[in-house]
Amino acid sequence: MSKAKGKHAEKDKELSPAASITMSNISSLLDEHRAALSADLKSSLESLTSTLDSIHSTITDHRQRIDFLVTNAISADERLQYLEDTCSALQKDESLKLKVVDLEGRSRRQNVRIIGLPESTEAIFRTEILASPLELDRAHHSLAPKPSPGEKPQPVILRFHRFQVKDLVICEACKRGPLVYKGRTIRLFDDYSPDMLKQRVEYRGPMAELYKREYKTAHYSTEWGEDMNPVHFRGD
Incomplete structure (x- = not known):
């Protein structure tokens, strides 16, 4: 028995140093792995934190831009609404429309519209109709396209320097009736605005009825004065 116990004791002595070295190595390896994992985790967390900070900064910048765009959109919508309200109010303001019509009519006060005048005709008033040259500001065709051969000629617009002379020409044209130039009938009219x-x-119906009753319009005369009505009716 004593010999057996001695053998076991010797075996334990032989195994104990090996077992102690193995546990120490394992503990050291675990410590190394723990340190490496800690370092990797810390590095990953730092990288993740940096990425999150960048995303947060981008989101903040986008939020500021979106807020700026929303503010500008609201401001533009308010200005647009103000313009729409203003335009709606102006459209309902008949006085402005009447003023525009009146101004356009006054700008045409010195104009005469000639219908039927052949194309490329110049200076007919100076040589054939009126004894003395007229003082004109300008003369031009209407904005209609140039007619093809055989079609009706474009109306011609004359702007007299003085509206009194224009009125005298219109009155004389009414007295003489249709004028004939080179076999073509031409007519002279006041250059009214579209609204006029x-x-x-x-008033075409009432005017026709008045003509049936032998009432005729009397054109404006410079002897009446500017404060008198340019159109009245008289019986023959």
Whole structure:
């Protein structure tokens, strides 16, 4: 028995140093792995933190831009609404429309519209109709396209320097009736604005009835004075 115990004791002595070295190595390896994992985790967390900070900065910048765009959109919408309200109010303001019509009519006060005048005709008033040259500001065709051969010629617009002379020409043209130039009948009219023509169309029926009753319009005369009505009716 004593010999057996001695053998076991010797075996334990032989195994104990090996077992102690193995545990020490394992503990050292675990410590190394723990340190490496800690370093890797710390590095990953730092990288993740940096990425999150960049994302947060980008989101903050986008939020500021979106807020700026929303503010500008609201401001633009308010200005647009103000303009729409203003335009709506101006459209309902009949006085402005009447002023524009009046100003356009005054700008055409010195104009004469000639219908039927052949194309490329110049200076007919100076040589054939009126004894003395006229003082004109300008003369031009209307904005209609140039007619093809055989079609009706474009109306011609004359702007007299003095509206009194224009009125005398219109009165004389009414007295003489249609004028003939080179076998072509030409007519002279006042150059009314589109709005004025619409108003005259509305009175076409009453005017026809007055003509049936032998009432005729009397054109404006410079002897009446500017404060008198340029159109009145008289019986023959």
